[in-house]
Amino acid sequence: MAADIDRAGVEKAYGRWAPIYDLVFGKVFHGGRQSTVEIANQIGGRILDVGVGTGLSLVHYAPTIRICGVDIAEPMLRKAQQRVREQQLDNVEVLSVMDARNLAFPDGLFDAVVAQYVITAVPDPEATLDEFVRVLKPGGELILVNHIGAEHGPRYLFERAFAPLARRLGWRPEFPWARLVKWAAGHGGVTLTERRPMPPMGHFSLIRYCRLWMTLVCRLRQSVGVTGACRVRSLAGV
Numbered sequence: 614m615a616a617d618i619d620r621a622g623v624e625k626a627y628g629r630w631a632p633i634y635d636l637v638f639g640k641v642f643h644g645g646r647q648s649t650v651e652i653a654n655q656i657g658g659r660i661l662d663v664g665v666g667t668g669l670s671l672v673h674y675a676p677t678i679r680i681c682g683v684d685i686a687e688p689m690l691r692k693a694q695q696r697v698r699e700q701q702l703d704n705v706e707v708l709s710v711m712d713a714r715n716l717a718f719p720d721g722l723f724d725a726v727v728a729q730y731v732i733t734a735v736p737d738p739e740a741t742l743d744e745f746v747r748v749l750k751p752g753g754e755l756i757l758v759n760h761i762g763a764e765h766g767p768r769y770l771f772e773r774a775f776a777p778l779a780r781r782l783g784w785r786p787e788f789p790w791a792r793l794v795k796w797a798a799g800h801g802g803v804t805l806t807e808r809r810p811m812p813p814m815g816h817f818s819l820i821r822y823c824r825l826w827m828t829l830v831c832r833l834r835q836s837v838g839v840t841g842a843c844r845v846r847s848l849a850g851v
C-alpha cells in the first residue's frame with residue numbers, strides 16, 4: 614500500500630498546481646462546485662469554504678452570504694485573493710492560510726461548511742471532518758463534494774495502482790464510502806441527509822451532513838416544507 618499523504622507534500626503539490634489549476638480543474642469540477650454552493654446559498658448566513666484553492670467557487674455565492682475561505686497552499690490562496698479583488702467579491706470576509714485540521718475559528722461559528730474536492734487531499738480525513746463539525750452551528754450543514762473510491766472491480770484495482778502517483782499530485786484516489794460511514798457512526802453528532810452522484814462519470818458524490826441536536830427541528834422544517842438547511846431525506850440503503 615502507498616504511503617499516505619502528508620501536509621508538506623500537499624502544500625508542495627498544490628503550490629505546483631496553482632499556476633495551471635484553473636485550466637486543468639476549472640471545468641471538470643464546475644458542476645460539483647456549483648451544486649454545493651447552491652445548497653449553501655439556500656442555507657444563507659456565514660459559510661466556511663475549506664480548501665478554497667484558487668477561489669473558483671467564490672463567484673457563485675449569493676452576495677448576501679458571508680464567506681470565509683481557507684487553504685493550506687499559499688500560492689492557491691493568492692489566486693483566490695486576486696479573484697476577490699478583480700471581481701469585487703465584497704461578501705468574502707476572510708481568506709487565510711490555515712490547516713483544515715486545526716481551524717482558527719470558535720465552535721459553532723458557521724451555518725455551513727463547504728469542502729469541494731478536499732477531503733481526499735488532507736492527511737487525516739476523519740480528524741478534519743471532526744474539525745468541520747466543531748465549527749458548525751447545531752443544525753448547520755457540512756456539504757462535501759468528492760471522489761469516492763471503488764470498493765471492488767477494475768476501478769478499485771486502477772485506483773490502487775494509481776495511488777502512489779496520485780499522492781504526489783496531491784490526493785488519495787482510494788477513499789471508499791465505507792470510510793465516511795464509519796466516521797459518521799463514530800462521531801455520533803451528525804446525520805447524513807443526502808448523497809448524490811456527481812460528474813465526472815458519477816465517481817464523485819455530493820454529500821450532506823447535518824450537525825445534530827437540531828435533528829428534530831430539521832425534520833419539522835422538512836415536514837412544513839422549508840427548504841435550506843437540513844432537508845432530511847430517507848437514506849436507507851445509501
Ligand SMILES: C[S@@+](CC[C@H](N)C(=O)[O-])C[C@H]1O[C@@H](n2cnc3c(N)ncnc32)[C@H](O)[C@@H]1O
Pocket residue numbers: 623624627638642646663664665666667668669670683684685686689711712713714728729730731734735736
Ligand atoms: C483539489 S483542490 C480543490 C480546490 C477547490 N475547492 C476547488 O473546488 O477547485 C484541494 C485543495 O485543498 C487544499 N488542502 C489540502 N489539504 C489541506 C489542508 N490540510 N488544509 C487546508 N486546505 C487543504 C489544497 O491546497 C487545495 O487547494
